Amino acid sequence: MVRRETPDSIAAYEQLAIYYEHRERDFARAAEFAEGALDRLREQPNPYPSLRRISHRLDRPRRKTSPRL
Numbered sequence: 001m002v003r004r005e006t007p008d009s010i011a012a013y014e015q016l017a018i019y020y021e022h023r024e025r026d027f028a029r030a031a032e033f034a035e036g037a038l039d040r041l042r043e044q045p046n047p048y049p050s051l052r053r054i055s056h057r058l059d060r061p062r063r064k065t066s067p068r069l
Contacts, residue, residue, distance in 0.1 A: 013037035027061035034058035
């Protein structure tokens with residue numbers, strides 16, 4: 001059986017990343033969901049339209065948790 005992700009499942013991961021970043025302020029968990037969305041997005045035949053948006057979603061919690069110089 002081949003697992004095929006739908007755009008809805010990718011959107012669900014993206015929305016969970018947003019929830020954990022904005023509401024829970026759990027940046028590590030937000031990054032996990034954004035990474036999950038990226039993993040599923042890479043399995044799609046044409047991931048590029050959403051790739052930038054999801055990459056941005058992943059960068060936000062990383063920037064918030066990285067030490068500032």
